[in-house]
Amino acid sequence: MSVQPLRIGVIGAGTVGREVVRALLDRSPRLQPADGAPLVLAGVAVRNVERAIAAGVPEELLTDAPAHLVASDEIDVLVELAGGDEPARTLIAAALGTGKAVVTANKHVVAHHGAELERIAREAESPLRFEAAVAGGVPVLGPLALDLAANRVARVRGIVNGTTNYMLTAMAREGREYADVLEDAQARGYAEADPTADVEGLDAVNKLVILARLVFGHWLAPEAIGNRPGTTRGEAGSPGITGVTADDVAALAAEGRTIRLLATARLAEDGAIEASVVPTALPGGSAFGRCDGVLNRIEVDAAPVGRVAFEGPGAGGAATSSAVLGDLVAVARGQGSTWAGLPAATARSRIEVRPVAGECVAAPSGACYPVGD
Amino acid sequence: MSVQPLRIGVIGAGTVGREVVRALLDRSPRLQPADGAPLVLAGVAVRNVERAIAAGVPEELLTDAPAHLVASDEIDVLVELAGGDEPARTLIAAALGTGKAVVTANKHVVAHHGAELERIAREAESPLRFEAAVAGGVPVLGPLALDLAANRVARVRGIVNGTTNYMLTAMAREGREYADVLEDAQARGYAEADPTADVEGLDAVNKLVILARLVFGHWLAPEAIGNRPGTTRGEAGSPGITGVTADDVAALAAEGRTIRLLATARLAEDGAIEASVVPTALPGGSAFGRCDGVLNRIEVDAAPVGRVAFEGPGAGGAATSSAVLGDLVAVARGQGSTWAGLPAATARSRIEVRPVAGECVAAPSGACYPVGD
Numbered sequence: 001m002s003v004q005p006l007r008i009g010v011i012g013a014g015t016v017g018r019e020v021v022r023a024l025l026d027r028s029p030r031l032q033p034a035d036g037a038p039l040v041l042a043g044v045a046v047r048n049v050e051r052a053i054a055a056g057v058p059e060e061l062l063t064d065a066p067a068h069l070v071a072s073d074e075i076d077v078l079v080e081l082a083g084g085d086e087p088a089r090t091l092i093a094a095a096l097g098t099g100k101a102v103v104t105a106n107k108h109v110v111a112h113h114g115a116e117l118e119r120i121a122r123e124a125e126s127p128l129r130f131e132a133a134v135a136g137g138v139p140v141l142g143p144l145a146l147d148l149a150a151n152r153v154a155r156v157r158g159i160v161n162g163t164t165n166y167m168l169t170a171m172a173r174e175g176r177e178y179a180d181v182l183e184d185a186q187a188r189g190y191a192e193a194d195p196t197a198d199v200e201g202l203d204a205v206n207k208l209v210i211l212a213r214l215v216f217g218h219w220l221a222p223e224a225i226g227n228r229p230g231t232t233r234g235e236a237g238s239p240g241i242t243g244v245t246a247d248d249v250a251a252l253a254a255e256g257r258t259i260r261l262l263a264t265a266r267l268a269e270d271g272a273i274e275a276s277v278v279p280t281a282l283p284g285g286s287a288f289g290r291c292d293g294v295l296n297r298i299e300v301d302a303a304p305v306g307r308v309a310f311e312g313p314g315a316g317g318a319a320t321s322s323a324v325l326g327d328l329v330a331v332a333r334g335q336g337s338t339w340a341g342l343p344a345a346t347a348r349s350r351i352e353v354r355p356v357a358g359e360c361v362a363a364p365s366g367a368c369y370p371v372g373d
Numbered sequence: 374m375s376v377q378p379l380r381i382g383v384i385g386a387g388t389v390g391r392e393v394v395r396a397l398l399d400r401s402p403r404l405q406p407a408d409g410a411p412l413v414l415a416g417v418a419v420r421n422v423e424r425a426i427a428a429g430v431p432e433e434l435l436t437d438a439p440a441h442l443v444a445s446d447e448i449d450v451l452v453e454l455a456g457g458d459e460p461a462r463t464l465i466a467a468a469l470g471t472g473k474a475v476v477t478a479n480k481h482v483v484a485h486h487g488a489e490l491e492r493i494a495r496e497a498e499s500p501l502r503f504e505a506a507v508a509g510g511v512p513v514l515g516p517l518a519l520d521l522a523a524n525r526v527a528r529v530r531g532i533v534n535g536t537t538n539y540m541l542t543a544m545a546r547e548g549r550e551y552a553d554v555l556e557d558a559q560a561r562g563y564a565e566a567d568p569t570a571d572v573e574g575l576d577a578v579n580k581l582v583i584l585a586r587l588v589f590g591h592w593l594a595p596e597a598i599g600n601r602p603g604t605t606r607g608e609a610g611s612p613g614i615t616g617v618t619a620d621d622v623a624a625l626a627a628e629g630r631t632i633r634l635l636a637t638a639r640l641a642e643d644g645a646i647e648a649s650v651v652p653t654a655l656p657g658g659s660a661f662g663r664c665d666g667v668l669n670r671i672e673v674d675a676a677p678v679g680r681v682a683f684e685g686p687g688a689g690g691a692a693t694s695s696a697v698l699g700d701l702v703a704v705a706r707g708q709g710s711t712w713a714g715l716p717a718a719t720a721r722s723r724i725e726v727r728p729v730a731g732e733c734v735a736a737p738s739g740a741c742y743p744v745g746d
Contacts, residue, residue, distance in 0.1 A: 019677060023523065030523050033714040131520060137678035139512075139520030146519070146708075147504060147512030150396065150403050150698030287684075290663070304392060305510035305695035308685035311660075312678065322678035325523030333714050335519075341406040341706050 006332045007042035009069035011091065012082035013052050015317035016105055016132070017044075020079060020324050021057055031325065036333035043069045070095045077331055079324060080104040089113050096126040103327040105132035105320055111206035115219040118337075118345055127337045129327035134207045135160055135296040137319035138312035139326070141338050144214045144300065149341055151302035153215035155266035157372075160207040162294035162315045163191045163198040164241050164261040168279075169292045172253060177246045190294065201227035201240030201261060201277040208263040208277055215300070216265065216273055217343060218351050226276040226355030230368045237367045244279050248363035257281040257361065258289035262372055264356050272352035280372040281361045288372065379705045380415035382442035384464065385455035386425050388690035389478055389505070390417075393452060393697050394430055404698065409706035416442045443468045450704055452697060453477040462486050469499040476700040478505035478693055484579035488592040491710075491718055500710045502700035507580045508533055508669040510692035511685035512699070514711050517587045517673065522714055524675035526588035528639035530745075533580040535667035535688045536564045536571040537614050537634040541652075542665045545626060550619045563667065574600035574613030574634060574650040581636040581650055588673070589638065589646055590716060591724050599649040599728030603741045610740045617652050621736035630654040630734065631662035635745055637729050645725035653745040654734045661745065 010021055024031065024041035032038040045066035046052045053059050066082070069075050070091050078095040080102060082088055088109050095102050097120055104110065110117070110130045121128040131141045135158070144153075159165050163185060170181040182199065185191035197203045205225045212220050228236040229243070237243050241261050249259055262280035265273060282289040287309065291297040296314030301307050313319040327338075339345075360368035383394055397404065397414035405411040418439035419425045426432050439455070442448050443464050451468040453475060455461055461482050468475050470493055477483065483490070483503045494501040504514045508531070517526075532538050536558060543554040555572065558564035570576045578598045585593050601609040602616070610616050614634050622632055635653035638646060655662040660682065664670040669687030674680050686692040700711075712718075733741035 023677070028523070028525075029716075030525065033522065034716050035709065035714055138681050139516035142520040143512035143516050146703060147515040147699045148695065149406065149702040150401070151695055152401075152403065302695075304396070304691035304698075306686045306689070306692050308511050308683070310681070310683060312681035316679070318677035319679050322521065322524055322675075325677075326520045329522040329714065330519060335708075336408065341408055341702065343402075343407050 004037055005040040006037040007040055007074055007076045008079060008328065009043040009045070009072065009075035009077070010041070010079045010081060011045045011066040011069060012080070013044060013046045013057065014081065016320045016324065017081040018055065019317045019321035020081065023321060023325055031329065033329050033333050036329070039328050039332055042075055043072065045069050066091055075100065077101040077103060077328065079328070080106055081324070083108070085109065085112070092117060093120055096120045096128060097124050099124055099126055101127040101331045103129045103324055103331065105130070105324060107133035107203065107206040107210060111209035111222050114209065114213060115345060118339070121337055122344060127331055129330060129338045130210065131327050131338060132320050132323035134210050135298060135310065135312070136314045136316060137322035138296055138310050138314065140298050140310050141210070141214055143310070145339060145342060148300065148302060148305060151305050153300055153302040155264065155301040156211050156215050156298065157262055157264045158211070158296065158298035159260055159288060159291050160263050160296055160298065160314060161198055161204040161261055162296060163195070165291065166190050166294050168241060168244070168259055168261065171244070171246060171249045172258060175246055175250065178242070178244060199240050199242050204261060204263045204277040208265055208275060212265040212273065212275060213345060214339060214342070216267060217346055218273065219345050220273065220275055220353050224353040226278060229278045229370065230360055231366050232362045232368050233366065241279050243365060243367055245365045248365050248367060251364050252281050252361065252369070253284070256284045258284045259369060260288055260291065262288065266356065272354055274354055274356040276356040279369050281369040282372045286373070377410055378413040379410040380413055380447055380449045381452060381701065382416040382418070382445065382448035382450070383414070383452040383454060384418045384439040384442060385453070386417060386419045386430065387454065389693045389697065390454040391428065392690045392694035393454065396694060396698055404702065406702050406706050409702070412701050412705055415448055416445065418442050439464055448473065450474040450476060450701065452701070453479055454697070456481070458482065458485070465490060466493055469493045469501060470497050472497055472499050474500040474704045476502045476697055476704065478503070478697060480506040480576065480579040480583060484582035484595050487582065487586060488718060491712070494710055495717060500704055502703060502711045503583065504700050504711060505693050505696035507583050508671055508683065508685070509687040509689060510695035511669055511683050511687060513671050513683050514583070514587055516683070518712060518715060521673065521675060521678060524678050526673055526675040528637065528674040529584050529588050529671065530635055530637045531584070531669065531671035532633055532661060532664050533636050533669055533671065533687060534571055534577040534634055535669060536568070538664065539563050539667050541614060541617070541632055541634065544617070544619060544622045545631060548619055548623065551615070551617060572613050572615050577634060577636045577650040581638055581648060585638040585646065585648060586718060587712060587715070589640060590719055591646065592718050593646065593648055593726050597726040599651060602651045602743065603733055604739050605735045605741050606739065614652050616738060616740055618738045621738050621740060624737050625654050625734065625742070626657070629657045631657045632742060633661055633664065635661065639729065645727055647727055647729040649729040652742050654742040655745045659746070
């Protein structure tokens, strides 16, 4: 048992970072595991140091240079919460390469550079953890890698993007058009000024890549995951939920169906992985059909367990900080990477990836939405 | 990394034991964690050796004396799946005391002798794991102890007994009486010949004791957990669901309420723990109200995460074997006990335990069912 504290450097003090920093400053007994090192905040890198001081972060912890935290001998774990591609990717890779543990909520970096980061982490024997990257505070990756370790997963499905689920729920309840609910979601802070990543399904694609790594042992290329429903003319429709109309929602509702942006990855009989993130026509009375608003839900079909589901808040600073802090406790307890216990990921080129095949239901807009159960 | 295989002795070859033995004999790669010892079946103790041979268990692994497995130098982990109080309690205690790891699905023994077994396990530094004791194959205890480690849990609630949930679902759907659906559940194998433990809520009480240990750090005395709803005359009603009538179900349904046997433990403001397992009037449209048949659902209200839920098959040999095998993988990977990372349980005598307080709704039978949200 180590008694040396684990010195933590946090990059980013946005909605999640603020909560993580506050929890670490509070020094809750929950952040001092009985069989691991206590967690101690040792540095915070932010864009605006003055604002962070005003928000109560002690000045001596602050820097505006994240690379300083990566290079510092006085930091054991890097918590990357800045988001985006660069410099996050390089900061994470450099920290892992120099033997630091890394905890991140950055689904884009993990999904797009996961194979590279896993290789670096394994070579350097540095843990990389990313529970917060999928479904915010809902424990999903941990249970998949640990509790369900003995299972063979046939399929994983999920509503993993709160923004689009909020929008689809509002369209169904209030009969409003896509553009209208998008504006509303932006006003409420559920959608960003540039909503592309959410509404085109790219955020959900990233989360599906991460789920698929844990259940199928491969890092799928995000661009290989279909994010467009078909059309009645056999073409590819608009990406994500951008083509869903109020008429589509109403017409499907009349048949007892609810449209949800469903991320699906399953193992086909020929060994290929079928993966899609598309608006899907689900039975209104099904658990997915009833999953409303910003709630996330992930279902896993596996043997021998059967179907298990995980539900909860998929976004928000407080909820997501739960996963980041849980990962920090895991690092302090020597639990290794999120994939610990699983074999190293197999090379991407050896696996065929194709969209999920199946029947679809025609809608007034001309889209043909896949039918889900 | 250990390369010595972990030699497993299984006690009991009932519905769960059969599945565990079969999985171990199949030597799936999933049972050989990348960073731990491979799992190898080394012994099986059964009542009827002839029957086990006929079922395909190799004769050289079989014994009718479970104590032989506990005493054997050639067994590293004991898997106790015989159930009941004695001799399971003594076999588990003896195995832990001699340095063996123990994995069990025995909710009765863990709930009734948890404090004693935890003390023995800690003194001997032997891991004790019991994920299968709550909600079968649904990962709940692991996520509570690991992924949600940084949270302060305010309340845990669950539908954790499939038998009674099947019965209440059938009563509501078909308007049938308690005695009638009990007979049906027995015929289908969902209820035992002596259904007392299920219908009086004692099985759910055991599961609540185990959940409360992980979230509140105390082993509650099972007999301190209320299992009777109140009555309109202010008395204690019949235990568990035994007093629920078809009229009660219909009257509450008319008000949009669904009766479910809900296990609840919450932290009161004065530091007491309120804990009950009683038929509860839930909104028909709530996730608990819609949790039908033999499905289990557990909800955790915690800070900072908010509300997270776990759902899936709470019983059945295959589903439950998933949790047993997951615990075996965890032992092989050196993960310690189910409570690893948490402080040792505090002494029972120091915590006040009382039934959950709150409003109730009067029903035709004279019962007054607590109102849930």
